[in-house]
Amino acid sequence: MRDADAGHEPRLILLCGLPGSGKTTLAKRLAREIPAVRLCPDEWMADLGIDLFDEGTRDRLERRFWAHAQQLLRLGQTVILEFGFWGRSERDEKRLRARGLGIPVELHYLRAPIDELGRRLEARNGRGECGTVPITRQLLEG
Ligand SMILES: Nc1ncnc2c1ncn2[C@@H]1O[C@H](COP(=O)(O)OP(=O)(O)O)[C@@H](O)[C@H]1O
Ligand SMILES: [Mg+2]
Structure with missing residues (x-):
């Protein structure tokens, strides 16, 4: 048994953090180690040819996910949600619902100084990786 999945009990993993904080990097590692299903709106939107800044479609996709x-x-x-979860109400909604199902919830809060996120x-952005949103410094500060 691997450490990341002690007991093999299914759980909901929420990754909370700003762009560049490392959500996708961590999610990919956990998905491999646990193993878990990773639901990443950025990648799905890119694959489906949807504008990554189309917030209405993003909201609908996240609800469907x-x-x-x-x-x-x-x-x-076990499921990993890479939604960013910037709003407490979003996190609470998922936590309460999962608890109602008797499912443990793990929240990973990723943070780094803004200059590090910018770098x-x-x-x-320079690598132009598919399924990543090109975030400028101005957007990040917003
Ligand atoms: N802990 C870390 N330390 C340094 N660089 C990291 C770290 N986590 C991720 N990165 C790098 O930062 C960039 C953004 O990470 P990513 O996982 O795409 O963030 P997010 O999904 O939160 O936007 C990637 O190029 C990744 O390689
Ligand atoms: Mg990401």
Whole structure:
């Protein structure tokens, strides 16, 4: 048994953090180690040809992912949500619902100084990785 999945109990993992804080990097590692299903709106939107700044579509996709995540959790599958979770109410909604299903919740709060986030995003933008949102310094500060 791997440490990351002591007991193999399905759980909901929420990754909270600003762009560049390392959500996708951590999610990929956890998905491999646990193993878990990773739901990443940025990657899906990029693959479906949707503008990554289309917030209405992002909201609908995240709602659909959340319904799907609950089905997976009920079936015993650990799920990782990479939604950013900048709002407390978003985190609380998922936490309470999962608790209602009897599913443990893990919240990872990733943070780094804004200059470090800026440097990481500049490097990531430069590589033009598919499924990542090109975030400028101005957007980051916003
Ligand atoms: N802990 C870390 N320390 C340094 N660089 C990191 C760290 N985590 C991620 N990165 C790098 O920073 C960039 C942004 O990480 P990413 O996982 O895409 O962030 P997010 O998904 O939160 O936007 C990537 O190029 C990644 O390689
Ligand atoms: Mg990401």
